[in-house]
Amino acid sequence: MLIETFPRGERYYMVAYPFEGRLAHQTLGMLLTKRLERAKARPLGFVATDYALAVWGLMDFGRMFSRNELPLSALFDEDMLGDDLEAWLDESFLLKRTFRYCATIAGLIEKRHPGKEKSGRQMTVSSDLIYDVLRSHDPGHILLEATRADAAQGLLDVHRLGDMLSRIKGRIVHKGLEQISPLAVPIMLEIGKESVAGDAQEALLAEAADELLKESML
Amino acid sequence: MNQAAASALDTERNHECILEFAGVQLVADPAGCLYWPQERLLVFSDLHLEKGSSQAIRGRMIPPYDTGATLKMVRDCIFRWQPSSVISLGDSFHDGGGEGRLPDTFRRLLTECMTGRDWVWISGNHDPVLPAALGGIAADVLALGPLTFRHEPLLQSGSGEISGHLHPQARIVRRGKSVRRRCFATDGSRLIMPAFGAYTGGLNIRDKAFGGLFDLSRLHAHVMGRERIYTIDSRQLV
Numbered sequence: 001m002l003i004e005t006f007p008r009g010e011r012y013y014m015v016a017y018p019f020e021g022r023l024a025h026q027t028l029g030m031l032l033t034k035r036l037e038r039a040k041a042r043p044l045g046f047v048a049t050d051y052a053l054a055v056w057g058l059m060d061f062g063r064m065f066s067r068n069e070l071p072l073s074a075l076f077d078e079d080m081l082g083d084d085l086e087a088w089l090d091e092s093f094l095l096k097r098t099f100r101y102c103a104t105i106a107g108l109i110e111k112r113h114p115g116k117e118k119s120g121r122q123m124t125v126s127s128d129l130i131y132d133v134l135r136s137h138d139p140g141h142i143l144l145e146a147t148r149a150d151a152a153q154g155l156l157d158v159h160r161l162g163d164m165l166s167r168i169k170g171r172i173v174h175k176g177l178e179q180i181s182p183l184a185v186p187i188m189l190e191i192g193k194e195s196v197a198g199d200a201q202e203a204l205l206a207e208a209a210d211e212l213l214k215e216s217m218l
Numbered sequence: 219m220n221q222a223a224a225s226a227l228d229t230e231r232n233h234e235c236i237l238e239f240a241g242v243q244l245v246a247d248p249a250g251c252l253y254w255p256q257e258r259l260l261v262f263s264d265l266h267l268e269k270g271s272s273q274a275i276r277g278r279m280i281p282p283y284d285t286g287a288t289l290k291m292v293r294d295c296i297f298r299w300q301p302s303s304v305i306s307l308g309d310s311f312h313d314g315g316g317e318g319r320l321p322d323t324f325r326r327l328l329t330e331c332m333t334g335r336d337w338v339w340i341s342g343n344h345d346p347v348l349p350a351a352l353g354g355i356a357a358d359v360l361a362l363g364p365l366t367f368r369h370e371p372l373l374q375s376g377s378g379e380i381s382g383h384l385h386p387q388a389r390i391v392r393r394g395k396s397v398r399r400r401c402f403a404t405d406g407s408r409l410i411m412p413a414f415g416a417y418t419g420g421l422n423i424r425d426k427a428f429g430g431l432f433d434l435s436r437l438h439a440h441v442m443g444r445e446r447i448y449t450i451d452s453r454q455l456v
Contacts, residue, residue, distance in 0.1 A: 044393075058393075133283045136287065204393070
């Protein structure tokens with residue numbers, strides 16, 4: 001499997017070409033960002049198409065791979081389908097989004113209609129808040145079960161991903177590029193659809209705070 | 219200050235942010251409460267207890283665990299700071315009947331938080347009349363040294379007003395990515411606290427509801443990060 005890394009703008013990109021379909025790529029994207037986050041590579045987001053998967057972040061992925069700080073074989077190891085999957089699902093945006101559909105159907109929350117938006121302070125109780133509270137106090141709640149079931153069926157395609165991971169073992173080719181490759185252009189046009197919470201967000205806040213510090217020292 | 223509090227302060231010191239405000243030093247805790255060391259006073263704003271059950275009465279069955287989640291965070295903060303007095307800065311209960319619906323376990327948790335310290339309930343728009351059953355002192359406004367505590371910020375308040383009500387949030391966009399978090403908003407003469415309750419949303423401090431309240435050239439957002447406060451200049455906020 002081919003993997004390309006390149007910088008663009010103020011971010012670093014990694015594009016993989018597994019050709020396993022959007023669902024499997026999406027699952028792979030969630031799991032990879034989880035691992036990258038743990039490896040302190042500060043991923044910011046990912047996007048999946050039917051052919052490829054792009055992940056971007058604040059650290060130079062390519063350099064981390066070539067210096068073996070983050071071996072590609074470890075990054076794409078099959079064991080990611082175990083704990084990582086569970087852990088990611090728990091705090092994932094995809095799951096929160098699925099939960100929003102479930103909660104809307106259950107009548108917990110109302111859809112926002114154009115022209116009738118309420119301010120954030122008002123209570124269209126945010127489904128995220130409900131999701132977090134349910135998760136910590138009632139993890140077996142029927143809506144959470146429904147969410148997981150929906151997600152496993154509609155969003156994950158775990159089986160196909162497992163086959164792919166065992167097939168590519170030891171057959172990953174990494175190309176560290178100076179700039180975007182022609183192959184990567186289509187997926188780069190898809191960017192901006194999925195986001196990763198966590199360290200990267202904190203890093204952006206810290207950057208904004210540093211700016212103030214710099215200014216005050218001038 | 220007792221031993222536990224002293225060591226808690228040591229381990230936590232790096233994470234809090236000390237604000238010079240109206241001539242006193244206040245500590246903004248990343249959990250969303252405000253501590254005034256000199257008076258050993260801890261302030262929470264907009265707890266909105268029993269918001270979940272309040273919605274349920276109106277037919278919207280959202281999970282009722284918010285009170286427990288909020289009170290446990292309150293307890294953790296009180297344990298960390300060991301204050302001699304606590305102010306709940308209004309909208310402590312989401313509606314007038316909130317106190318009556320408080321389940322026994324949470325009532326005990328609240329009593330545990332209140333025991334051994336002075337407790338002041340400032341009235342808010344959601345809870346204009348505070349229930350007598352819980353104890354503590356009820357007040358509309360509380361003045362303490364150079365500071366004035368009230369729920370809803372007044373346009374002509376003078377310096378040293380600490381309020382809540384508006385649930386301030388700060389939003390920044392960097393590298394094409396937006397981050398939005400609760401924050402303490404202050405321009406040095408007025409401070410608006412973030413909402414503490416588990417089910418409370420937030421309002422961007424660029425919203426027109428904040429219009430005229432701050433001297434924008436001196437406005438800073440002290441943003442609640444996961445483990446620390448990030449102080450961000452108002453020019454960076456969107």
